[in-house]
Every structure is written in structure tokens, then in C-alpha cells.
Amino acid sequence: MRRLAVVTFLVAVVALGLWKLLPFWSAQTPVVDSTPVVSPVTSYGDVRVRDGETVCVSGVKLSPRSRFLRFLASSIRPAKVRLAIRSDGYRFRGSASPPQQPPLTIPITAPRSEIAGATVCLSVRSRAPLTLLGIPRGRTFSDSDTTVNGTATAVNATLTVLEDPGSSRASSLPATIRHASALSPLPVWMTWVTLVLASAGVLAALALGLGQSAENLPTRRQGNVKESGPDR
Amino acid sequence: MRRIFDALRRVPASLALLMLVAFISALVWNVATAPLQGPDEIEHVAYVARLAETGKAPSRTSGKHPYGDDQAAAISQLDLDALIQNPEARPDWAESARQAIERQSSAPGSRASGEGPNPTAGNPPLYYALEASAWHLTPGGGFLGRLFVMRMVSGLLLAAAVAFAWLMAGEVFRRRLPQFTVAAFVALLPIAGSLGGVVNPDIAIAAAWTAFLWLALRTTRLGPTPARVALTTLAAAAALLVHGRSLPIIPALLVVLVVAWIANRSRPREILAGAATAGALALFGGLAYRLQTAGQQGGIYGDQANLGNSAAFNVRQFGSFVWQFYLPRLSGMEPRPGPSHGFRQVFIEQFLGGTFALNEVYLPYSLYDTVQVAAIVILAAAYTCLVLRWRTVLDRWPVAVIVGLTTAGALLFLHLASYRALINGSADPLLAGRYLMPLVAVLGLAPATVVAALPRRAATVAAAVFVAAVFVLSLYAAGTTLGRFYA
Secondary structure (H helix, E strand, O other), X not given: OHHHHHHHHHHHHHHHHHHHHHHXXXXXXXXXXXXXXXXXXXXXXXXXXXOOOEEEEEEEEEOOOOOEEEEOEEOOOOOOEEEEEXXXXXXXXXXXXXXXXXXXXXXXOXXXXXXXXXXXXXXXXXXXXXXXXXXXXXXOOOOOOEEEOOEEOOEEEOEEEEEEEEEEOOOOHHHHHXXXXXXXXXXXXXXXXXXXXXXXXXXXXXXXXHHHHOOOOEOOOXXXXXXXXXXX | OHHHHHHHHOXXXXXXXXXXXXXXXXXXXXHHOOOOOOOOHHHHHHHHHHHHHHOOOOOOXXXXXXXOHHHHHHHHXXXXXXXXXXXXXXXXXXXXXXXXXXXXXXXXOOOOOOOEOOHHHHOOOHHHHHHHHHHHHOOOOHHXXXXXXXXXXXXXXXXXXXXXXXXXXXXXXXXXXXXXXXXXXXHHOHHHHHHHOOOOOHHHHHHXXXXXXXXXXXXXXXXXXXXXXXXXXXXXXXXXXXXXXXXXXXXXXXXXXXXXXXXXXXXXXXXXXXXXXXXXXXXXXXXXXXXXXXXXXXXXXXXXXXXXXXXXXXXXXXXXXXXXXXXXXXXXXXOOOOOOOOHHXXXXXXXXXXXXXXOOEOOOHHHHHHHHXXXXXXXXXXXXXXXXXXXXXXXXXXXXXXXXXXXXXXXXXXXXXXXXXXHOOOOOOOOOHXXXXXXXXHHHHHHHHHHHHOOHHHHHHHHHHHHXXXXXXXXXXXXXXXXXXXX
């Protein structure tokens, strides 16, 4: 019975894992570096930027792993925007063509060290306006501010800094573990050990425990058993 | 000391392994859940901090600082407010944010300032006192370090709940496999792991109720000696000192005493001594609670047990309310007050499948559908087994009566609280899946009943598949939560 229990358990774990866990861990997902202005959930608005205008988001945190900026931006007609990031000791310039449906993802060169308060600007250089979705001011906890040509807007434009715009959950696990370790006292290697224990260690413990329990042992010392008759 | 070592040596390896599994599971949930993102964790941690630093509970209604300065710094520096209910938001894991919190943690007096208002202040202090010891055990750890250790205490409580579930199942079944099935269910159920990985008294309620059920069944089987009755009463008292949702444990204790009396009528002296012990403990506990809360405003549990105008209660409407929670509305029934919140939402999505963090981390609906089908099949199979083996059930009527009435009482109390809240104008049905945690081991009895009834080979296969399914579900749920906060 011990072997039957262990083999059945392992086969079931593999089968259920292939059915549910494999698609989960192979699904594509962006790897976030920071969320200076989060996406709207219940309350949203937009910022419209016309030809010649510049929209800026201040107070953006960047790290040496920041590789992409993602705005919930779109333009109904083909357009061109120029990106400029400025901060003490760090400058970046680039350009992009906004899609007809958000998001607009622009690759950047990562700074060498963490930057606390960068300003990210998009200048529109075409007749089609750029629309950025965001959260009305006062409905967000963000420290970042959005301005158009220096004037504060009623809506804070959503901005996400990404390490990777899309990779499988499994391949983004090292980044995920690094982020989780940053907010716990466990160093990264110990968090890895915990995860290995939770998967392989628990699997082994359950197989062992199940195998032992399948030996048809009684639950109590027989002296304490008051009821009579077999269970089955 | 030697007796303790001997007792530890007698712990079955399967139980030791399951307790380890539970603790590791809680540890993973501890890492996977961003700081203060457990259910009401912000308030529970503030309660612990206030109790640990000043020896006093916070106020429910007054005060200008709901949190200590270090906790407020963590909320602001890590962007934890922006995180709530927004699946796209992430905490700030930059080194600079962490350093800012640690600086605030070391500022003198930064921890004691959370005087209130705190909505959890009406809760009794037992769980918070336990967590306060963890708070003091990590004096140099900074806020995040203290939070981590406090969460580990919840993990230990989950491991304790697993041990009690094992012992309880040992009173119900005679073979090890169904016993293992019950304890594995408690150790692996995602909602149990998630509550074992955050600061929340629901995990302590689960441990206390499961201990109570074990002691109740044991007392009934072996006879109600004063020591056994005292232990059972103490477990009930512990549950009552953790949370007001444990109030139905009082009628459950009375049921246990009556059942123990009927089942052991041949020993009247033992029964009298046991009843006297329970009465004395209850009196002492009531007096101690009255003295402790003498200066506080409001009724029992900071007035949380008062659910509004009782005149609005209507038995017929309540019956219809409960019916529609589990089953479709019949013609002639008034629509159920409040939001659409029934068996599927509470039992399947929030409890058996699980919704996590601040009820915002969901599993795919297809997975909840699978869980629902599996739950209904297992319940139907367990019911069939009980009907087919009715003679065994009759033979062991004390177990059936105690488990059945305790479960029914706890569920009735939850429905009553929900009904009264809704008819008194609340938009919140006051019934979440985690409120079923006192019954977690009882719910584990359903698959174990099927395992116990099957022939040996089939039982082995059924137990192995069931444990594998809950294990895979737990991995999926923990992975989803980890990704929600940190991917």
C-alpha cells in the first residue's frame, strides 16, 4: 500500500501540475520595476496632448534594471512622440510611435544607480493628439505629478517602469524573488531555499507521510479505543 | 524534561511531516504577501504594536494616530495604500524605501503612537498578546523584521491547527489514512496557508476551535473527568478570547457536556466534578473579562456582538435568507437582502479555492468551477457513505452529535450575524470565506469519510489524489499571490 500511495500521489501531482501549473508558469507577464502612477481601477480620466505640447511625469523612480516605460497612451492616427528623461546625473532621449490602442511601451537605457526623482516627458510631434489614461488627481496616493507644458493636469497619467515587457512567469521568477526578498528579512538565496522547500520539500514530505499512513495503522493506541469492530 | 522528549518521540512521523509542511506553507505565504496586505492586517499589526509597546489596547473610536510612526512610514514609503485593490500596482521595493523605514523604526517612541482609532480594538487580546511576544523577540529587526516574525507566529498556529486536526480525526476514524487526509487538508488548504502567513486572528480561531473539537470528542469518549472538562473549557475560553466570532462555542460546550453526560451515565460522580470544573472556569473567565473591560465603553467585544436593531428580525425572512444562500430562490420567496453572496462565493471562491490578500487576489474562475464540482462530488460521496454506514454512525452518535451541532451552530451564527447586519442597513454581508476557518478540520472530515469507507486500495488511491490536488492548488494560489505583488 505504501508504494501504491506514493506512486499515485506523484503521478497525480505530475498530471495536475501539467494541467494547471505548466500553463500558469509559462504564461507571459510583464516584469514590473516600479509603478510611479498606477493604472486606474474604478475612476479614470485622460490627458490629451496636442502637436507641439509636452506632457511630463515627475517623481519617477528608476533603477539599474529599468528597461522600458509603459504609458496607457494611444493615438487614433499615426503619430510620433519624443521621450526625454532627465534627472541628476542621468539623461535619456528616444522616440516612439503610439499605437491605436494602449499601452505605449518605450525602451530606455537603464541608469547606473537608483534614481529617486526623475522627470519623464513625452513631446508630441505630429498632428494627431496623444491620449494618456490615468487617475484623477486626489484619487491616487502617487507622489508623481503630471503636467502639460508645465501646467498641472486634472489627471495623473499612468506610468509603469518595466524590467521586461513580457516573459514567462517561470523566467521572471528570479526578478520576482528579488523583489519579494527586498521586503522581507530573508536574503534572496534563503527565499529561493524556502520556495524549493515549499515545492520539492513539501512534495517529498507529503509522499513520505502518505506512504506511512497508507500502512493501515490504527489512529490511537489500542488500549484507548473504546469502540468495537473494524472500520471497514 | 525526559517525559517531554518521550512524548515528542511518540509523535507519528506523518504528523511531524504535516506540521512541517504547514509551517513551510505559511512561510511561503509570508514571503508572497506584501507587507500589511493580509485581511485587515494593517489594523491587526497596529493593535499588536500598541499592546506590545504600552501594554494597552488601542481605542476603537478615538485617537489621532491609527498606526505607530514606523508602521505609517512603511505604508507611505512602500506605497502600500496605492497597492490596495489595484492589481497593477506594486510596492516600492527599492533599497531607498527600505532604508527610510528602518530609519523611522529606530526613532525613539516611533512604535507606541498608534492609539487609534482602530476598528479591531474591540477584539479580545489573546492573539495580540501572543503576537506581542514576537514583537519583543525582534527588538533590532526593524518594522519589516518584526512583521515577518509576527507572521511566523501565525505559521506556528497553523502547524498547531494541523496537530489538533490530526488528533481530532484520530477520535473520529480508526485508521491512519483518513486521519492523514484531514490533517493534510488543513495544512495545504490555500486559505489556511495564507492566513498562516499574515497577522490575522482567524488562524488562532482555527487552532482554538480545532483543539476544542478534539478535546470535546476525547472527553466524550473517555469520560468527563475534571481535568478533561477543564481542558475542553479552556480551549473554548481561548477561542472566546481570540475573537467574538467564537461565541457559538458556548452552546457547543454545553452540547459537549450533555453528550458526555449521556454517553457516560455510569459515572455520575465524574460528570458532576467535570460540570463543576467547567462552571468554575466559565465564572472565573467571565469575571476576568469583566474586570479587564471594566473601563471600556460599549458591550461585549467592544459592542461588536451587537448587530443592530433586533426588532427587525423576522424568522421567516431569515429562513428564506439562509435558503437562498445555499439554494436557488423558490417562488414566493422575497429576494435575499444584500449583495449576491452565497455558497459559491463564500465556500468555493473565498474558502476552498481561496481569495487572498485583501480579498483581491483571485484564482481563474475555471479553477473555482473545478473546485466546486470536486466539493459537491466529495460531499455527495461522504453523505452516501454515511447513509450506507448508518449503523456505524448510530454506534458513534456522540461524535456525530458533537461535530454536527458544533458545525450547525457556527454556521447559524455566521448567517445570523450576516442577516442582522444586512437588514440593519449594512452593505457588507459580514460573511467572508475565512470566517469558516473554525470549521476547517470539520470540512476536512468529508473527504476523509470517503477515504475511510472505501476498500483499502481504492482508499489509498483516493487519499493520494485528493492530497495531490490540494497540494497543486496551494502551489497555484501561492504563485498567483507572489506574482500579484512582486512580478
